[in-house]
Amino acid sequence: MIILFVVACLATFLLTYFSTPLVKKFAIKIGAVDKPNERKVHEKIMPRMGGVAIYLSVSIVYLLMIYFTDLAGSNLGYAILIGGFIIVLTGVLDDLIELSPNYKLLGQLLGSVVAIFFGLQMEFITNPFTSESIYIGWIGIPLTIFWILAITNAMNLIDGLDGLASGVACIASFALFLVSLSLGNMMAALILLMICGSLVAFLFYNFYPAKIFMGDSGSLFLGYLLAIVSLSELKQVTFVTVIVPILILGVPISDTIYAMIRRKLNNQPISCPDKNHLHHRLLKLGLSHKQTVLTIYLISFIFSLLALLLAKVAVWISFIILLFYIILIQVSAEVIGMMQSRHRPLITMYKRIRAILK
Structure with missing residues (x-):
C-alpha cells in the first residue's frame, strides 16, 4: 500500500507539473x-484555469489506479470525478465570462447533489457526553449541502495572493491525509495524498511571483474536494469529527466568517467583495507579498497540528482548546483590522476592565 501511495503522489506531481504550462497557453x-483592478493585488494580466490541470491530474491518476491495480472504485472517487467536473466547469465558465453569483451557486449545488447521490452525507449526530447516536435522516441533506457550500466558498475567498489557496489547501490535504490514515480510510488518504502531489507541482508555477492562477476552477474544486473528503469521516457527526476538519480548514473558514460579519455590519450583500480579508490586512500591516503568504501557511500549519491534537484528547479538553482557539482568533481579527474599529468587543471589554482596575 505504501508503494501505491508513493506512485500515486508522484504521478499527480508529474502530470500537474507538465500539464500546467499547456493549460496556461x-x-x-x-x-x-x-485582469488587475482596485480589489486585486497583482498588477498585470495573468492566465488562470490552473485548476483544470489539478483536476485532470487527480482524475487521470485515480482512473489509472482503478484500472491497473486491485484498488476498487469508491463512491468518494466517483463523487470527485463527476461532482468535481461540474465544479471545475462552473469555475472555468466563471474564469471566462464571470458568472453571476446565482449561476456559481447553482453549479455548487449540483456538485453537492452528486456527493449526496454517492452517499456522502451526514447521517448520525452523537452526544459528546453520552456517546448516544441519533439518526437525523433527511435533515442530514441540508446540513451536508451547507457544509459543502461553506468549505467550497471559503477556499474560493482566500484565493487572493500568489500561492495562497494552493499552499493552504496542500497543508489541509496533508493533515486530512493523516486523519484518514489513522481512521483506516485508505481511499480518502490516497486521494488526499494525490492532491498534495498535484498542489506541490502547481506551486512551482503559482507561488510568488506566479506564472498562472488556479482561478475559480481550482479554488472551487479544492474546496469541494476537501469538503466531500471530510464528509467521508462525518457520517457519524461527533464533536471531534466536526471540529477536526474545521480546525484544519481554520484559515479559509474563519476568513469567510469575518467577511460575512463585516459585510453585514456594513449593510452590504454577503457576495460583495472587499479588501479586508486576512491577506489584505497582513499586507496593510507592512508584510511583503511572500511574507504574507508564508505567515498564513504557518497559521494553517498550527491549526492543523491543533486539529490532530484534538483527535487524541478527551472531549472536555477539546472544548477548552476550542474555546481558547475562538478567543485567539477573535482577538487577532480585531487587532489586525478584519473587523470594523467600532465593532471590537473583546478589545473594548479589555479596555473597560483595565479602566475599572485603575
Whole structure:
C-alpha cells in the first residue's frame, strides 16, 4: 500500500507539473485571464484555469489506479470525478465570462447533489457526553449541502495572493491525509495524498511571483474536494469529527466568517467583495507579498497540528482548546483590522476592565 501511495503522489506531481504550462497557453488563447483592478493585488494580466490541470491530474491518476491495480472504485472517487467536473466547469465558465453569483451557486449545488447521490452525507449526530447516536435522516441533506457550500466558498475567498489557496489547501490535504490514515480510510488518504502531489507541482508555477492562477476552477474544486473528503469521516457527526476538519480548514473558514460579519455590519450583500480579508490586512500591516503568504501557511500549519491534537484528547479538553482557539482568533481579527474599529468587543471589554482596575 505504501508503494501505491508513493506512485500515486508522484504521478499527480508529474502530470500537474507538465500539464500546467499547456493549460496556461490554452487559457491565454481562449481569453481566460485575470485582469488587475482596485480589489486585486497583482498588477498585470495573468492566465488562470490552473485548476483544470489539478483536476485532470487527480482524475487521470485515480482512473489509472482503478484500472491497473486491485484498488476498487469508491463512491468518494466517483463523487470527485463527476461532482468535481461540474465544479471545475462552473469555475472555468466563471474564469471566462464571470458568472453571476446565482449561476456559481447553482453549479455548487449540483456538485453537492452528486456527493449526496454517492452517499456522502451526514447521517448520525452523537452526544459528546453520552456517546448516544441519533439518526437525523433527511435533515442530514441540508446540513451536508451547507457544509459543502461553506468549505467550497471559503477556499474560493482566500484565493487572493500568489500561492495562497494552493499552499493552504496542500497543508489541509496533508493533515486530512493523516486523519484518514489513522481512521483506516485508505481511499480518502490516497486521494488526499494525490492532491498534495498535484498542489506541490502547481506551486512551482503559482507561488510568488506566479506564472498562472488556479482561478475559480481550482479554488472551487479544492474546496469541494476537501469538503466531500471530510464528509467521508462525518457520517457519524461527533464533536471531534466536526471540529477536526474545521480546525484544519481554520484559515479559509474563519476568513469567510469575518467577511460575512463585516459585510453585514456594513449593510452590504454577503457576495460583495472587499479588501479586508486576512491577506489584505497582513499586507496593510507592512508584510511583503511572500511574507504574507508564508505567515498564513504557518497559521494553517498550527491549526492543523491543533486539529490532530484534538483527535487524541478527551472531549472536555477539546472544548477548552476550542474555546481558547475562538478567543485567539477573535482577538487577532480585531487587532489586525478584519473587523470594523467600532465593532471590537473583546478589545473594548479589555479596555473597560483595565479602566475599572485603575
